Amino acid sequence: MSHVTAVCRVDQLLRDSGTIGITAIDKRPVVGPVRVRPLGLHADVQADRKHHGGEDQAVYAYADEDAAYFAEALGRDVPPGLFGENLRTSGVDVTGAVTGERWRIGETLELEVTIPRVPCGTFARRMGIPGWVKRFAAENRPGAYLRVLHSGPVAAGDPVVVTHRPEHGVTIGEISAGPSAERARAVLDSGDRLAPTVLRDLAKVLARGRV
Numbered sequence: 001m002s003h004v005t006a007v008c009r010v011d012q013l014l015r016d017s018g019t020i021g022i023t024a025i026d027k028r029p030v031v032g033p034v035r036v037r038p039l040g041l042h043a044d045v046q047a048d049r050k051h052h053g054g055e056d057q058a059v060y061a062y063a064d065e066d067a068a069y070f071a072e073a074l075g076r077d078v079p080p081g082l083f084g085e086n087l088r089t090s091g092v093d094v095t096g097a098v099t100g101e102r103w104r105i106g107e108t109l110e111l112e113v114t115i116p117r118v119p120c121g122t123f124a125r126r127m128g129i130p131g132w133v134k135r136f137a138a139e140n141r142p143g144a145y146l147r148v149l150h151s152g153p154v155a156a157g158d159p160v161v162v163t164h165r166p167e168h169g170v171t172i173g174e175i176s177a178g179p180s181a182e183r184a185r186a187v188l189d190s191g192d193r194l195a196p197t198v199l200r201d202l203a204k205v206l207a208r209g210r211v
Contacts, residue, residue, distance in 0.1 A: 002091035002160040004105060005064055006080035007034050009044035016122060020048045023122050027081035029088075033153035036109055040148075041086055048122070055147050056114045056195040061087040062143035063094040069141060074129070084123065085143060092160050094144050095173040100166040100192040106159070108152030114195040116142035116176035142176045147195075166192050181206055 008027035016023040024047045035042040038055055046053035062085035067078040080088040092103075101113040119142075124132040136142075168186040170179055175198065179187075184205040187194065194202075 002089065002162075004087055004154060004156055004158045004160060005090045006088040006156050007041070007154055008081035008086055008088065009034065009041045011081075013045075013047060016047075016125060018048075018122055018125070022047045023126070025084040025122055025126050027084050027086065029080050029156070033155040035151070035153050036111075036148055037151045038148045041154075044086065051120065056197070057145040058148050059087060059111060059146045060085045060117060060143060061089055061092070061094055061146060063092055063141075064088060064090040066095065066141040066143070070139070073139075082126075083117075083143065084126070087154065089160060095141055095176075096171050097144055097162075098165050098169055098171055099175060099187065099194070099198060100164075100168075100190070101162060102149065102164040103146070104161045104163050105154050106152060108150060109154050109158075110148075110150035110152070110163070111146040112149050113172060114145050114147050115197055116144060116172045118142070118176075137176075140173055140177050142172065144172045145195075166190055168192075175201070179205060181208075 006029040008029050010024045011026050011028040013022045013024055014026050024045050036059065038058060040058040062083050071078040097113045099113055103111045105111065119133045119136040168190045170183050170187045174183060184202040188202055
């Protein structure tokens, strides 16, 4: 059964050598249910709100299966929250989720898949691995951001049910890797509500005439 294996939120703000000076990437699992509202999990924060957070990036989900891949490749544990995720899932093809796909978690929480995670310098400093940004991007296991369609609680063990999957079929992995012009047009013509960053990136693909 597809389910949430851990719910993570910021444990403490850490000093960071980036332009903001602090980071909230230190997410750790919590016990019990956490309320999720349009801007994310209760008591969670983002230090760099120019590039993180907001309604289209309210919740970040990462799959146990992708974490296990990196754990083996890196020769180290990848516990829930290490990548800054809010939800660690099992049995959910997060990279294969279609942009615009909707998930019901538990009884009332409803989320919509928006965009892939783009690795940044803060993430690289968190991992302490040379060339981490390029390596993470090249593996194309980015995890997905989600917007909150209907608020509600979430807890470890809650089932995850896909309630809607757009017909265009363009996945988070495709967007992360760079879709063809044909696939970009399929998303843009779908009429689905899209995150501004997706609209921008797909428009660039069409402008380049990429095939």
